[in-house]
Amino acid sequence: MASSSRGATVQVNCPEHPDTPLVEDHHAGDMICPECGLVVGDRVIDVGSEWRTFSNDKDAKDASRVGAAENSLLDGGDLSTMIAAVPGGEDSGYRNRRTISSSDRTLISAFKEINQMADRLNLPKMIADRGSTLFKTVHEGKSLRGRSNDAIVSACVYIACRQEGVPRTFKEICAVSKISKKEIGRVFKLIIKNHETNVELITTxxxxxxxxxxxxxxxxxxxxxxxxxxxxxxxxxxxxxxxxxxxxxxxxxxxxxxxxxxxxxxxxxxxxxxxxxxxxxxxxxxxxxxxxxxxxxxxxxxxxxxxxx
CATH class of the missing domain: 1.10.472.10 (Cyclin-like)
Structure with a gap:
Protein backbone atom coordinates (compact mmCIF):
# COMPACT_ATOMS: atom_id res chain seq x y z
CA MET A 1 0.00 0.00 0.00
CA ALA A 2 1.24 3.47 -0.77
CA SER A 3 0.52 6.14 1.77
CA SER A 4 1.18 9.81 1.17
CA SER A 5 1.81 12.70 3.49
CA ARG A 6 2.15 16.16 1.91
CA GLY A 7 3.71 14.78 -1.25
CA ALA A 8 5.91 12.09 0.33
CA THR A 9 5.11 8.49 -0.66
CA VAL A 10 6.09 5.39 1.29
CA GLN A 11 5.63 1.97 -0.27
CA VAL A 12 4.79 -0.83 2.17
CA ASN A 13 5.43 -4.41 1.08
CA CYS A 14 5.78 -7.83 2.63
CA PRO A 15 9.52 -8.50 3.12
CA GLU A 16 9.04 -12.14 2.04
CA HIS A 17 6.74 -11.44 -0.94
CA PRO A 18 7.52 -7.86 -2.09
CA ASP A 19 5.63 -8.22 -5.39
CA THR A 20 2.39 -9.45 -3.82
CA PRO A 21 -0.31 -6.77 -3.35
CA LEU A 22 -1.33 -6.45 0.29
CA VAL A 23 -4.90 -6.98 1.46
CA GLU A 24 -6.60 -4.39 3.65
CA ASP A 25 -8.36 -5.70 6.75
CA HIS A 26 -10.65 -2.71 7.32
CA HIS A 27 -12.13 -4.30 10.45
CA ALA A 28 -8.84 -4.58 12.32
CA GLY A 29 -7.04 -1.70 10.61
CA ASP A 30 -4.24 -3.92 9.27
CA MET A 31 -2.45 -4.56 5.98
CA ILE A 32 -1.91 -8.30 5.47
CA CYS A 33 0.15 -10.31 2.99
CA PRO A 34 -2.22 -12.86 1.35
CA GLU A 35 0.69 -15.22 0.67
CA CYS A 36 1.99 -15.72 4.22
CA GLY A 37 -0.51 -13.87 6.45
CA LEU A 38 2.08 -11.42 7.82
CA VAL A 39 0.63 -8.22 9.30
CA VAL A 40 2.76 -5.74 7.36
CA GLY A 41 1.10 -2.44 8.22
CA ASP A 42 -1.03 -1.73 11.25
CA ARG A 43 -2.65 1.49 10.06
CA VAL A 44 -4.98 1.80 7.09
CA ILE A 45 -7.24 4.39 8.69
CA ASP A 46 -6.65 8.01 7.70
CA VAL A 47 -6.77 10.00 10.93
CA GLY A 48 -5.55 13.22 9.37
CA SER A 49 -7.55 16.42 9.46
CA GLU A 50 -10.02 17.16 6.70
CA TRP A 51 -9.05 20.31 4.81
CA ARG A 52 -10.83 22.27 2.14
CA THR A 53 -10.17 25.53 0.38
CA PHE A 54 -12.98 27.90 -0.49
CA SER A 55 -10.86 29.97 -2.80
CA ASN A 56 -11.73 30.10 -6.49
CA ASP A 57 -8.03 29.60 -7.21
CA LYS A 58 -7.47 25.84 -7.46
CA ASP A 59 -3.78 26.31 -6.70
CA ALA A 60 -4.40 28.25 -3.50
CA LYS A 61 -2.27 27.13 -0.58
CA ASP A 62 -4.41 28.60 2.21
CA ALA A 63 -6.47 25.54 3.10
CA SER A 64 -9.29 26.27 5.52
CA ARG A 65 -10.42 23.61 7.93
CA VAL A 66 -14.01 22.42 7.79
CA GLY A 67 -15.91 22.80 11.06
CA ALA A 68 -16.57 19.70 13.17
CA ALA A 69 -19.60 17.67 12.21
CA GLU A 70 -22.59 17.67 14.50
CA ASN A 71 -22.26 14.95 17.13
CA SER A 72 -25.51 13.01 17.41
CA LEU A 73 -24.43 11.62 20.80
CA LEU A 74 -24.69 15.06 22.41
CA ASP A 75 -28.08 16.23 23.63
CA GLY A 76 -27.79 19.56 21.86
CA GLY A 77 -26.05 18.16 18.81
CA ASP A 78 -23.62 21.06 18.99
CA LEU A 79 -22.86 24.06 21.17
CA SER A 80 -25.43 26.84 21.15
CA THR A 81 -24.65 30.56 21.14
CA MET A 82 -26.52 33.18 23.15
CA ILE A 83 -26.18 36.95 22.71
CA ALA A 84 -25.87 38.77 26.02
CA ALA A 85 -25.92 42.56 26.47
CA VAL A 86 -22.91 44.19 28.17
CA PRO A 87 -24.27 47.21 30.04
CA GLY A 88 -22.56 50.49 30.91
CA GLY A 89 -20.27 53.15 29.50
CA GLU A 90 -18.21 53.16 26.36
CA ASP A 91 -17.87 49.37 26.40
CA SER A 92 -21.62 48.83 26.01
CA GLY A 93 -22.45 46.31 23.33
CA TYR A 94 -22.97 42.58 22.89
CA ARG A 95 -20.89 39.51 23.44
CA ASN A 96 -21.29 35.89 22.50
CA ARG A 97 -21.72 33.36 25.25
CA ARG A 98 -21.37 29.70 24.28
CA THR A 99 -23.40 27.49 26.54
CA ILE A 100 -23.04 23.78 27.21
CA SER A 101 -24.51 21.52 29.83
CA SER A 102 -22.28 19.80 32.38
CA SER A 103 -23.46 16.45 31.02
CA ASP A 104 -22.42 17.30 27.46
CA ARG A 105 -19.14 18.68 28.78
CA THR A 106 -18.43 15.28 30.35
CA LEU A 107 -19.38 13.49 27.13
CA ILE A 108 -17.21 15.74 24.95
CA SER A 109 -14.20 15.14 27.20
CA ALA A 110 -14.83 11.37 27.20
CA PHE A 111 -15.32 11.18 23.42
CA LYS A 112 -12.06 13.07 22.91
CA GLU A 113 -10.19 10.65 25.19
CA ILE A 114 -11.75 7.60 23.50
CA ASN A 115 -10.70 8.84 20.06
CA GLN A 116 -7.18 9.57 21.30
CA MET A 117 -6.88 6.09 22.82
CA ALA A 118 -8.19 4.49 19.62
CA ASP A 119 -5.67 6.51 17.63
CA ARG A 120 -2.76 5.42 19.85
CA LEU A 121 -3.89 1.79 19.54
CA ASN A 122 -4.24 2.12 15.73
CA LEU A 123 -7.92 1.17 15.91
CA PRO A 124 -10.53 1.93 13.22
CA LYS A 125 -13.00 4.75 13.79
CA MET A 126 -15.89 2.28 14.14
CA ILE A 127 -14.40 1.10 17.43
CA ALA A 128 -14.06 4.64 18.78
CA ASP A 129 -17.68 5.30 17.79
CA ARG A 130 -18.87 2.13 19.53
CA GLY A 131 -16.87 3.05 22.64
CA SER A 132 -18.38 6.54 22.66
CA THR A 133 -21.92 5.17 22.34
CA LEU A 134 -21.30 2.77 25.23
CA PHE A 135 -19.86 5.56 27.40
CA LYS A 136 -22.96 7.68 26.78
CA THR A 137 -25.18 4.73 27.82
CA VAL A 138 -23.18 4.20 31.02
CA HIS A 139 -23.08 7.92 31.78
CA GLU A 140 -26.84 8.36 31.38
CA GLY A 141 -27.57 5.18 33.35
CA LYS A 142 -25.70 6.60 36.38
CA SER A 143 -24.96 3.05 37.55
CA LEU A 144 -21.23 3.65 37.98
CA ARG A 145 -21.32 6.70 40.21
CA GLY A 146 -18.12 6.99 42.17
CA ARG A 147 -16.00 5.50 39.38
CA SER A 148 -13.70 7.87 37.50
CA ASN A 149 -14.63 8.79 33.95
CA ASP A 150 -11.12 7.81 32.86
CA ALA A 151 -11.69 4.25 34.12
CA ILE A 152 -15.07 4.08 32.37
CA VAL A 153 -13.51 5.38 29.14
CA SER A 154 -10.80 2.71 29.27
CA ALA A 155 -13.31 -0.07 29.94
CA CYS A 156 -15.54 1.15 27.10
CA VAL A 157 -12.63 1.01 24.64
CA TYR A 158 -11.78 -2.51 25.86
CA ILE A 159 -15.39 -3.66 25.41
CA ALA A 160 -15.72 -1.98 21.99
CA CYS A 161 -12.62 -3.82 20.78
CA ARG A 162 -14.06 -7.16 21.86
CA GLN A 163 -17.45 -6.43 20.33
CA GLU A 164 -15.88 -5.51 17.00
CA GLY A 165 -13.83 -8.71 16.95
CA VAL A 166 -10.40 -7.08 17.35
CA PRO A 167 -9.78 -7.52 21.10
CA ARG A 168 -6.90 -5.87 22.91
CA THR A 169 -5.47 -6.98 26.24
CA PHE A 170 -5.96 -5.06 29.48
CA LYS A 171 -2.23 -4.27 29.36
CA GLU A 172 -2.58 -2.68 25.92
CA ILE A 173 -5.51 -0.56 27.08
CA CYS A 174 -3.64 0.34 30.26
CA ALA A 175 -0.60 1.47 28.24
CA VAL A 176 -2.60 4.26 26.57
CA SER A 177 -4.65 5.33 29.59
CA LYS A 178 -4.05 6.62 33.10
CA ILE A 179 -5.78 3.69 34.79
CA SER A 180 -4.42 0.47 36.28
CA LYS A 181 -5.27 -2.93 34.79
CA LYS A 182 -7.06 -3.88 38.02
CA GLU A 183 -9.36 -0.83 37.93
CA ILE A 184 -10.14 -1.27 34.21
CA GLY A 185 -11.05 -4.88 34.96
CA ARG A 186 -13.35 -3.86 37.84
CA VAL A 187 -15.19 -1.26 35.75
CA PHE A 188 -15.42 -3.68 32.82
CA LYS A 189 -17.23 -6.22 35.03
CA LEU A 190 -19.56 -3.52 36.41
CA ILE A 191 -20.54 -2.37 32.92
CA ILE A 192 -21.22 -5.95 31.81
CA LYS A 193 -23.30 -6.57 34.94
CA ASN A 194 -25.29 -3.34 35.02
CA HIS A 195 -25.92 -2.79 31.33
CA GLU A 196 -26.28 -6.34 30.00
CA THR A 197 -23.57 -5.58 27.47
CA ASN A 198 -22.58 -8.57 25.38
CA VAL A 199 -18.96 -9.26 24.57
CA GLU A 200 -17.68 -11.95 22.26
CA LEU A 201 -15.64 -14.77 23.75
CA ILE A 202 -11.93 -14.27 23.20
CA THR A 203 -10.00 -17.07 21.53
CA THR A 204 -6.27 -17.69 21.27
Whole structure:
Protein backbone atom coordinates (compact mmCIF):
# COMPACT_ATOMS: atom_id res chain seq x y z
CA MET A 1 0.00 0.00 0.00
CA ALA A 2 1.24 3.47 -0.77
CA SER A 3 0.52 6.14 1.77
CA SER A 4 1.18 9.81 1.17
CA SER A 5 1.81 12.70 3.49
CA ARG A 6 2.15 16.16 1.91
CA GLY A 7 3.71 14.78 -1.25
CA ALA A 8 5.91 12.09 0.33
CA THR A 9 5.11 8.49 -0.66
CA VAL A 10 6.09 5.39 1.29
CA GLN A 11 5.63 1.97 -0.27
CA VAL A 12 4.79 -0.83 2.17
CA ASN A 13 5.43 -4.41 1.08
CA CYS A 14 5.78 -7.83 2.63
CA PRO A 15 9.52 -8.50 3.12
CA GLU A 16 9.04 -12.14 2.04
CA HIS A 17 6.74 -11.44 -0.94
CA PRO A 18 7.52 -7.86 -2.09
CA ASP A 19 5.63 -8.22 -5.39
CA THR A 20 2.39 -9.45 -3.82
CA PRO A 21 -0.31 -6.77 -3.35
CA LEU A 22 -1.33 -6.45 0.29
CA VAL A 23 -4.90 -6.98 1.46
CA GLU A 24 -6.60 -4.39 3.65
CA ASP A 25 -8.36 -5.70 6.75
CA HIS A 26 -10.65 -2.71 7.32
CA HIS A 27 -12.13 -4.30 10.45
CA ALA A 28 -8.84 -4.58 12.32
CA GLY A 29 -7.04 -1.70 10.61
CA ASP A 30 -4.24 -3.92 9.27
CA MET A 31 -2.45 -4.56 5.98
CA ILE A 32 -1.91 -8.30 5.47
CA CYS A 33 0.15 -10.31 2.99
CA PRO A 34 -2.22 -12.86 1.35
CA GLU A 35 0.69 -15.22 0.67
CA CYS A 36 1.99 -15.72 4.22
CA GLY A 37 -0.51 -13.87 6.45
CA LEU A 38 2.08 -11.42 7.82
CA VAL A 39 0.63 -8.22 9.30
CA VAL A 40 2.76 -5.74 7.36
CA GLY A 41 1.10 -2.44 8.22
CA ASP A 42 -1.03 -1.73 11.25
CA ARG A 43 -2.65 1.49 10.06
CA VAL A 44 -4.98 1.80 7.09
CA ILE A 45 -7.24 4.39 8.69
CA ASP A 46 -6.65 8.01 7.70
CA VAL A 47 -6.77 10.00 10.93
CA GLY A 48 -5.55 13.22 9.37
CA SER A 49 -7.55 16.42 9.46
CA GLU A 50 -10.02 17.16 6.70
CA TRP A 51 -9.05 20.31 4.81
CA ARG A 52 -10.83 22.27 2.14
CA THR A 53 -10.17 25.53 0.38
CA PHE A 54 -12.98 27.90 -0.49
CA SER A 55 -10.86 29.97 -2.80
CA ASN A 56 -11.73 30.10 -6.49
CA ASP A 57 -8.03 29.60 -7.21
CA LYS A 58 -7.47 25.84 -7.46
CA ASP A 59 -3.78 26.31 -6.70
CA ALA A 60 -4.40 28.25 -3.50
CA LYS A 61 -2.27 27.13 -0.58
CA ASP A 62 -4.41 28.60 2.21
CA ALA A 63 -6.47 25.54 3.10
CA SER A 64 -9.29 26.27 5.52
CA ARG A 65 -10.42 23.61 7.93
CA VAL A 66 -14.01 22.42 7.79
CA GLY A 67 -15.91 22.80 11.06
CA ALA A 68 -16.57 19.70 13.17
CA ALA A 69 -19.60 17.67 12.21
CA GLU A 70 -22.59 17.67 14.50
CA ASN A 71 -22.26 14.95 17.13
CA SER A 72 -25.51 13.01 17.41
CA LEU A 73 -24.43 11.62 20.80
CA LEU A 74 -24.69 15.06 22.41
CA ASP A 75 -28.08 16.23 23.63
CA GLY A 76 -27.79 19.56 21.86
CA GLY A 77 -26.05 18.16 18.81
CA ASP A 78 -23.62 21.06 18.99
CA LEU A 79 -22.86 24.06 21.17
CA SER A 80 -25.43 26.84 21.15
CA THR A 81 -24.65 30.56 21.14
CA MET A 82 -26.52 33.18 23.15
CA ILE A 83 -26.18 36.95 22.71
CA ALA A 84 -25.87 38.77 26.02
CA ALA A 85 -25.92 42.56 26.47
CA VAL A 86 -22.91 44.19 28.17
CA PRO A 87 -24.27 47.21 30.04
CA GLY A 88 -22.56 50.49 30.91
CA GLY A 89 -20.27 53.15 29.50
CA GLU A 90 -18.21 53.16 26.36
CA ASP A 91 -17.87 49.37 26.40
CA SER A 92 -21.62 48.83 26.01
CA GLY A 93 -22.45 46.31 23.33
CA TYR A 94 -22.97 42.58 22.89
CA ARG A 95 -20.89 39.51 23.44
CA ASN A 96 -21.29 35.89 22.50
CA ARG A 97 -21.72 33.36 25.25
CA ARG A 98 -21.37 29.70 24.28
CA THR A 99 -23.40 27.49 26.54
CA ILE A 100 -23.04 23.78 27.21
CA SER A 101 -24.51 21.52 29.83
CA SER A 102 -22.28 19.80 32.38
CA SER A 103 -23.46 16.45 31.02
CA ASP A 104 -22.42 17.30 27.46
CA ARG A 105 -19.14 18.68 28.78
CA THR A 106 -18.43 15.28 30.35
CA LEU A 107 -19.38 13.49 27.13
CA ILE A 108 -17.21 15.74 24.95
CA SER A 109 -14.20 15.14 27.20
CA ALA A 110 -14.83 11.37 27.20
CA PHE A 111 -15.32 11.18 23.42
CA LYS A 112 -12.06 13.07 22.91
CA GLU A 113 -10.19 10.65 25.19
CA ILE A 114 -11.75 7.60 23.50
CA ASN A 115 -10.70 8.84 20.06
CA GLN A 116 -7.18 9.57 21.30
CA MET A 117 -6.88 6.09 22.82
CA ALA A 118 -8.19 4.49 19.62
CA ASP A 119 -5.67 6.51 17.63
CA ARG A 120 -2.76 5.42 19.85
CA LEU A 121 -3.89 1.79 19.54
CA ASN A 122 -4.24 2.12 15.73
CA LEU A 123 -7.92 1.17 15.91
CA PRO A 124 -10.53 1.93 13.22
CA LYS A 125 -13.00 4.75 13.79
CA MET A 126 -15.89 2.28 14.14
CA ILE A 127 -14.40 1.10 17.43
CA ALA A 128 -14.06 4.64 18.78
CA ASP A 129 -17.68 5.30 17.79
CA ARG A 130 -18.87 2.13 19.53
CA GLY A 131 -16.87 3.05 22.64
CA SER A 132 -18.38 6.54 22.66
CA THR A 133 -21.92 5.17 22.34
CA LEU A 134 -21.30 2.77 25.23
CA PHE A 135 -19.86 5.56 27.40
CA LYS A 136 -22.96 7.68 26.78
CA THR A 137 -25.18 4.73 27.82
CA VAL A 138 -23.18 4.20 31.02
CA HIS A 139 -23.08 7.92 31.78
CA GLU A 140 -26.84 8.36 31.38
CA GLY A 141 -27.57 5.18 33.35
CA LYS A 142 -25.70 6.60 36.38
CA SER A 143 -24.96 3.05 37.55
CA LEU A 144 -21.23 3.65 37.98
CA ARG A 145 -21.32 6.70 40.21
CA GLY A 146 -18.12 6.99 42.17
CA ARG A 147 -16.00 5.50 39.38
CA SER A 148 -13.70 7.87 37.50
CA ASN A 149 -14.63 8.79 33.95
CA ASP A 150 -11.12 7.81 32.86
CA ALA A 151 -11.69 4.25 34.12
CA ILE A 152 -15.07 4.08 32.37
CA VAL A 153 -13.51 5.38 29.14
CA SER A 154 -10.80 2.71 29.27
CA ALA A 155 -13.31 -0.07 29.94
CA CYS A 156 -15.54 1.15 27.10
CA VAL A 157 -12.63 1.01 24.64
CA TYR A 158 -11.78 -2.51 25.86
CA ILE A 159 -15.39 -3.66 25.41
CA ALA A 160 -15.72 -1.98 21.99
CA CYS A 161 -12.62 -3.82 20.78
CA ARG A 162 -14.06 -7.16 21.86
CA GLN A 163 -17.45 -6.43 20.33
CA GLU A 164 -15.88 -5.51 17.00
CA GLY A 165 -13.83 -8.71 16.95
CA VAL A 166 -10.40 -7.08 17.35
CA PRO A 167 -9.78 -7.52 21.10
CA ARG A 168 -6.90 -5.87 22.91
CA THR A 169 -5.47 -6.98 26.24
CA PHE A 170 -5.96 -5.06 29.48
CA LYS A 171 -2.23 -4.27 29.36
CA GLU A 172 -2.58 -2.68 25.92
CA ILE A 173 -5.51 -0.56 27.08
CA CYS A 174 -3.64 0.34 30.26
CA ALA A 175 -0.60 1.47 28.24
CA VAL A 176 -2.60 4.26 26.57
CA SER A 177 -4.65 5.33 29.59
CA LYS A 178 -4.05 6.62 33.10
CA ILE A 179 -5.78 3.69 34.79
CA SER A 180 -4.42 0.47 36.28
CA LYS A 181 -5.27 -2.93 34.79
CA LYS A 182 -7.06 -3.88 38.02
CA GLU A 183 -9.36 -0.83 37.93
CA ILE A 184 -10.14 -1.27 34.21
CA GLY A 185 -11.05 -4.88 34.96
CA ARG A 186 -13.35 -3.86 37.84
CA VAL A 187 -15.19 -1.26 35.75
CA PHE A 188 -15.42 -3.68 32.82
CA LYS A 189 -17.23 -6.22 35.03
CA LEU A 190 -19.56 -3.52 36.41
CA ILE A 191 -20.54 -2.37 32.92
CA ILE A 192 -21.22 -5.95 31.81
CA LYS A 193 -23.30 -6.57 34.94
CA ASN A 194 -25.29 -3.34 35.02
CA HIS A 195 -25.92 -2.79 31.33
CA GLU A 196 -26.28 -6.34 30.00
CA THR A 197 -23.57 -5.58 27.47
CA ASN A 198 -22.58 -8.57 25.38
CA VAL A 199 -18.96 -9.26 24.57
CA GLU A 200 -17.68 -11.95 22.26
CA LEU A 201 -15.64 -14.77 23.75
CA ILE A 202 -11.93 -14.27 23.20
CA THR A 203 -10.00 -17.07 21.53
CA THR A 204 -6.27 -17.69 21.27
CA UNK A 205 -6.42 -16.88 17.54
CA UNK A 206 -7.53 -13.31 18.27
CA UNK A 207 -4.04 -12.43 19.50
CA UNK A 208 -1.71 -14.86 17.75
CA UNK A 209 -0.94 -12.85 14.61
CA UNK A 210 -0.29 -9.59 16.48
CA UNK A 211 1.86 -11.20 19.19
CA UNK A 212 3.98 -13.13 16.68
CA UNK A 213 4.40 -10.09 14.46
CA UNK A 214 5.51 -7.95 17.41
CA UNK A 215 7.97 -10.69 18.40
CA UNK A 216 9.29 -10.80 14.80
CA UNK A 217 8.66 -14.53 14.57
CA UNK A 218 8.52 -16.26 11.15
CA UNK A 219 5.22 -17.45 9.74
CA UNK A 220 6.02 -21.13 10.36
CA UNK A 221 6.27 -20.42 14.11
CA UNK A 222 2.98 -18.50 14.06
CA UNK A 223 1.22 -21.36 12.26
CA UNK A 224 2.67 -23.90 14.70
CA UNK A 225 1.71 -21.80 17.74
CA UNK A 226 -1.83 -21.41 16.40
CA UNK A 227 -2.12 -25.19 15.96
CA UNK A 228 -0.62 -25.87 19.42
CA UNK A 229 -3.01 -23.48 21.16
CA UNK A 230 -6.07 -24.82 19.33
CA UNK A 231 -5.23 -28.46 20.07
CA UNK A 232 -4.42 -27.66 23.71
CA UNK A 233 -7.90 -26.17 24.12
CA UNK A 234 -9.60 -29.00 22.20
CA UNK A 235 -7.85 -31.63 24.34
CA UNK A 236 -8.78 -29.69 27.51
CA UNK A 237 -5.14 -29.49 28.59
CA UNK A 238 -5.42 -25.93 29.90
CA UNK A 239 -8.75 -25.72 31.79
CA UNK A 240 -9.42 -22.34 33.36
CA UNK A 241 -6.47 -20.67 31.62
CA UNK A 242 -7.10 -17.43 29.74
CA UNK A 243 -6.76 -17.48 25.94
CA UNK A 244 -3.96 -14.91 26.23
CA UNK A 245 -1.86 -17.10 28.53
CA UNK A 246 -2.52 -20.17 26.34
CA UNK A 247 -1.48 -18.24 23.23
CA UNK A 248 1.68 -17.03 24.99
CA UNK A 249 2.59 -20.56 26.12
CA UNK A 250 1.97 -21.92 22.61
CA UNK A 251 4.24 -19.25 21.11
CA UNK A 252 6.93 -20.15 23.65
CA UNK A 253 6.68 -23.86 22.78
CA UNK A 254 6.76 -23.26 19.02
CA UNK A 255 9.67 -20.84 19.21
CA UNK A 256 11.79 -23.21 21.30
CA UNK A 257 12.00 -25.77 18.48
CA UNK A 258 12.71 -23.13 15.84
CA UNK A 259 15.75 -21.04 15.00
CA UNK A 260 14.01 -17.97 16.45
CA UNK A 261 13.74 -18.79 20.14
CA UNK A 262 11.97 -16.34 22.43
CA UNK A 263 12.11 -16.30 26.21
CA UNK A 264 9.08 -16.29 28.46
CA UNK A 265 10.08 -12.76 29.45
CA UNK A 266 10.08 -11.56 25.83
CA UNK A 267 6.70 -13.14 25.16
CA UNK A 268 5.23 -11.92 28.45
CA UNK A 269 6.14 -8.31 27.66
CA UNK A 270 4.30 -8.48 24.34
CA UNK A 271 1.31 -10.49 25.59
CA UNK A 272 0.94 -8.59 28.84
CA UNK A 273 1.10 -11.66 31.09
CA UNK A 274 3.54 -12.66 33.82
CA UNK A 275 6.29 -15.18 33.12
CA UNK A 276 4.91 -17.47 35.83
CA UNK A 277 1.53 -17.47 34.05
CA UNK A 278 3.15 -18.56 30.79
CA UNK A 279 5.19 -21.17 32.62
CA UNK A 280 2.12 -22.66 34.32
CA UNK A 281 0.21 -23.00 31.03
CA UNK A 282 3.29 -24.39 29.27
CA UNK A 283 3.78 -27.07 31.96
CA UNK A 284 0.21 -28.26 31.37
CA UNK A 285 0.83 -28.50 27.63
CA UNK A 286 4.35 -29.98 27.74
CA UNK A 287 3.42 -33.67 28.34
CA UNK A 288 1.36 -33.68 25.10
CA UNK A 289 3.80 -31.59 23.04
CA UNK A 290 4.34 -34.41 20.51
CA UNK A 291 0.66 -34.32 19.45
CA UNK A 292 0.22 -30.53 19.53
CA UNK A 293 2.48 -29.57 16.62
CA UNK A 294 1.15 -29.66 13.04
CA UNK A 295 2.15 -32.78 11.11
CA UNK A 296 4.09 -30.85 8.48
CA UNK A 297 6.15 -28.80 10.97
CA UNK A 298 9.92 -29.00 10.42
CA UNK A 299 11.83 -28.94 13.70
CA UNK A 300 15.08 -26.96 13.89
CA UNK A 301 15.53 -28.25 17.44
CA UNK A 302 14.28 -31.79 18.24
CA UNK A 303 11.02 -31.86 20.18
CA UNK A 304 12.62 -33.98 22.91
CA UNK A 305 14.89 -31.01 23.66
CA UNK A 306 12.01 -28.75 24.63
CA UNK A 307 12.66 -27.12 28.03
CA UNK A 308 10.76 -28.72 30.91
CA UNK A 309 9.33 -25.36 31.91
Missing amino acids: GDFMSRFCTNLELPMKVQKAATCIARKAVDLDLVPGRSPISVAAAAIYMASQVSNTKKSQKDIGEVAGVAEVTIRQAYKLMYPKAHVLFPDEFKFDTPIDQLPLQ
